[in-house]
Amino acid sequence: MAITISDVAKAAGVSKSTVSKVLNGWTTISPETTARVNKVIQELNFIPNARAVSFAKRASKNIVFLTSLGKEEAYKNPHMFDIMCGVHNELSKYNYTVTLVDTSKDTHPGESVEKIISAGSADGIIVHGSALNEGVAQDIVTHSFPHVVIGNPGFESQLCWIDTNNMLGGQFAAEHLIDCGYSNVAFIGGKKSDFISSQRLKGLRQTMLRNGKKMNIDNIYYTDSTIPVVMKATEELMSSDHAPDAIVCENNLIAVGVSKEMSRLSLVVPDDIAFLTFDRYPYTGVIDPVPTIVDIDVYDMGIQAGNTIQRKLENPSLLVQSYTTLPILIQGNTTRNMSS
Amino acid sequence: MAITISDVAKAAGVSKSTVSKVLNGWTTISPETTARVNKVIQELNFIPNARAVSFAKRASKNIVFLTSLGKEEAYKNPHMFDIMCGVHNELSKYNYTVTLVDTSKDTHPGESVEKIISAGSADGIIVHGSALNEGVAQDIVTHSFPHVVIGNPGFESQLCWIDTNNMLGGQFAAEHLIDCGYSNVAFIGGKKSDFISSQRLKGLRQTMLRNGKKMNIDNIYYTDSTIPVVMKATEELMSSDHAPDAIVCENNLIAVGVSKEMSRLSLVVPDDIAFLTFDRYPYTGVIDPVPTIVDIDVYDMGIQAGNTIQRKLENPSLLVQSYTTLPILIQGNTTRNMSS
DNA sequence: CTTTGTCAGGAAACCGCTATACTATAATTT
DNA sequence: AAATTATAGTATAGCGGTTTCCTGACAAAG
Numbered sequence: 045m046a047i048t049i050s051d052v053a054k055a056a057g058v059s060k061s062t063v064s065k066v067l068n069g070w071t072t073i074s075p076e077t078t079a080r081v082n083k084v085i086q087e088l089n090f091i092p093n094a095r096a097v098s099f100a101k102r103a104s105k106n107i108v109f110l111t112s113l114g115k116e117e118a119y120k121n122p123h124m125f126d127i128m129c130g131v132h133n134e135l136s137k138y139n140y141t142v143t144l145v146d147t148s149k150d151t152h153p154g155e156s157v158e159k160i161i162s163a164g165s166a167d168g169i170i171v172h173g174s175a176l177n178e179g180v181a182q183d184i185v186t187h188s189f190p191h192v193v194i195g196n197p198g199f200e201s202q203l204c205w206i207d208t209n210n211m212l213g214g215q216f217a218a219e220h221l222i223d224c225g226y227s228n229v230a231f232i233g234g235k236k237s238d239f240i241s242s243q244r245l246k247g248l249r250q251t252m253l254r255n256g257k258k259m260n261i262d263n264i265y266y267t268d269s270t271i272p273v274v275m276k277a278t279e280e281l282m283s284s285d286h287a288p289d290a291i292v293c294e295n296n297l298i299a300v301g302v303s304k305e306m307s308r309l310s311l312v313v314p315d316d317i318a319f320l321t322f323d324r325y326p327y328t329g330v331i332d333p334v335p336t337i338v339d340i341d342v343y344d345m346g347i348q349a350g351n352t353i354q355r356k357l358e359n360p361s362l363l364v365q366s367y368t369t370l371p372i373l374i375q376g377n378t379t380r381n382m383s384s
Numbered sequence: 385m386a387i388t389i390s391d392v393a394k395a396a397g398v399s400k401s402t403v404s405k406v407l408n409g410w411t412t413i414s415p416e417t418t419a420r421v422n423k424v425i426q427e428l429n430f431i432p433n434a435r436a437v438s439f440a441k442r443a444s445k446n447i448v449f450l451t452s453l454g455k456e457e458a459y460k461n462p463h464m465f466d467i468m469c470g471v472h473n474e475l476s477k478y479n480y481t482v483t484l485v486d487t488s489k490d491t492h493p494g495e496s497v498e499k500i501i502s503a504g505s506a507d508g509i510i511v512h513g514s515a516l517n518e519g520v521a522q523d524i525v526t527h528s529f530p531h532v533v534i535g536n537p538g539f540e541s542q543l544c545w546i547d548t549n550n551m552l553g554g555q556f557a558a559e560h561l562i563d564c565g566y567s568n569v570a571f572i573g574g575k576k577s578d579f580i581s582s583q584r585l586k587g588l589r590q591t592m593l594r595n596g597k598k599m600n601i602d603n604i605y606y607t608d609s610t611i612p613v614v615m616k617a618t619e620e621l622m623s624s625d626h627a628p629d630a631i632v633c634e635n636n637l638i639a640v641g642v643s644k645e646m647s648r649l650s651l652v653v654p655d656d657i658a659f660l661t662f663d664r665y666p667y668t669g670v671i672d673p674v675p676t677i678v679d680i681d682v683y684d685m686g687i688q689a690g691n692t693i694q695r696k697l698e699n700p701s702l703l704v705q706s707y708t709t710l711p712i713l714i715q716g717n718t719t720r721n722m723s724s
Numbered sequence: 725c726t727t728t729g730t731c732a733g734g735a736a737a738c739c740g741c742t743a744t745a746c747t748a749t750a751a752t753t754t
Numbered sequence: 755a756a757a758t759t760a761t762a763g764t765a766t767a768g769c770g771g772t773t774t775c776c777t778g779a780c781a782a783a784g
Binding site: 048049050061062063065067068092093095096097098099100101102296 | 769771772773777
């Protein structure tokens, strides 16, 4: 049925070995023979059987992207898809294939990282932070399986991860606001316990303090990230005697609420009050005016993750270390523009 | 190194064949032997080498999800990820693995559907409409490769596709508005040439007409889907002598613009004016008031696609046909609520 | 003129599992 | 009791490449 390496060998008058060597770029085959074999390959339109190749080479040339893939995941985790695109685009450059896996106990009881590793269905794994737990970490570490975790695991482990430096993000926010002449900065966050949130606040506070602009403890708010609640909180904040001249929103949804409240209170942004937000979700473009944001290039994080694992695979003795990437401040119209 | 089927056979005192048969649920092995072999499998924690299995079985148990995966794809195509989740979740139930592929000429020059098929790296393919072109269609048809396209291809082909019935969506919109007592309905769409857009309008117009409420041709607008432009158009529309009492927005971004203009004009929704929109993008929740929408369950479309291809694979003689799924009207606060 | 070395290519084992064909024993049937 | 038919399991030939080891031809060196 399908054409095989033997057909090519026969047609080119050489052995299977020779064809294989040509296919794999061996240098022990003369240019003439190589050309002849390649010509036959072209003519017969031969494409090696991928299953046979990965079997013989004992490598799948495949990377698993482990994540949660529930219904409306795009709404719950707006960054996931962009990360995935980055991972895929980087890995496909090196001829790796990427397959999706969801090991959440409820939806996919049979799956486990252990199984993926033992079955040899992948050469490495990229784990989205939302899919990481002690079990997964355990499996990866005990098999010392090539991996990259996207997002700081948050617990002690020998895992290799990459994440954005959220504290630095907080610092960038503070520096920008100071540069723009704001001095009384408030912070509205979602959950206090959230690691990302606390890091952002930490960077913000430290930097403000270092610049002699200590944040008022009453200007640090935590709310549900729902629009009405945020609006209420914003109103409270603005009518207090310690009303800020700038608000740092820990996430986009909070920024939407703040933005709405500003127009409800008829406050002029960025003159009466400024605000900025972290992250860029699909609906950020809907906020009016366009907000200044401390953005995370999540696509690039995907690229980095892909690249890291590829390097590790190419050179197994390579010691890969966890690291953080830099957030980027993108000037919008909700903080004064210093260049103008 | 890794433990193989021979190790299991030896430990259980049977032949490799027997182990293989136990593994594959043959009924020709006695319950006792089966139990003994399974016990050994447990004890040795044996997991069959996936590469060897797919090689021997001449099947990859893998489905390719073909799509575009550029940077910020999540913004350009908010539905993609949910579709993918549906596809994955359905297929993994049947032990298929799904791998991502992007064959766009610019980013992945080497890839082609032809290659995927000939290399046998997948047993079937699910093509997202945005990744479909004549070349892809050609490859699939000439190899009569198991496939499902998500979205009507729009050109003549023997492809099997599934899509939402957008005309029916238009009909649902019309029926809802009529039920709610609106009679002068306007439509704001993005590109006139867009197939989806035109189908929605068609369903809307026909249904209005059938109910004796012919739409005014001047109330059919096409704009760029950017907020300021939509706001301008809305203002124009509302100040004309044929001002509507309800506006149907062809997409979410247009709804955002319409919504903003309504509050700018201090019009009370849904009493002075109603509007509804098609689709539900991640930022739909940000629109205030919560809009009535004609939704497409894209996750379910993914499920359907996965299920369809699985059935085809399980029973190759099965003749699968293209079909459409039903949109769902979800009542929001931008049209009068008939139940209250 | 032998010895050694290099280069191009071939033979064959092997990767780990599946599946067909076959055998040996037990259970029916005639 | 002999013949037929199930039943339970085994032997083995692949699946389609890769890779190690080997051979033969020719060139360079001694």
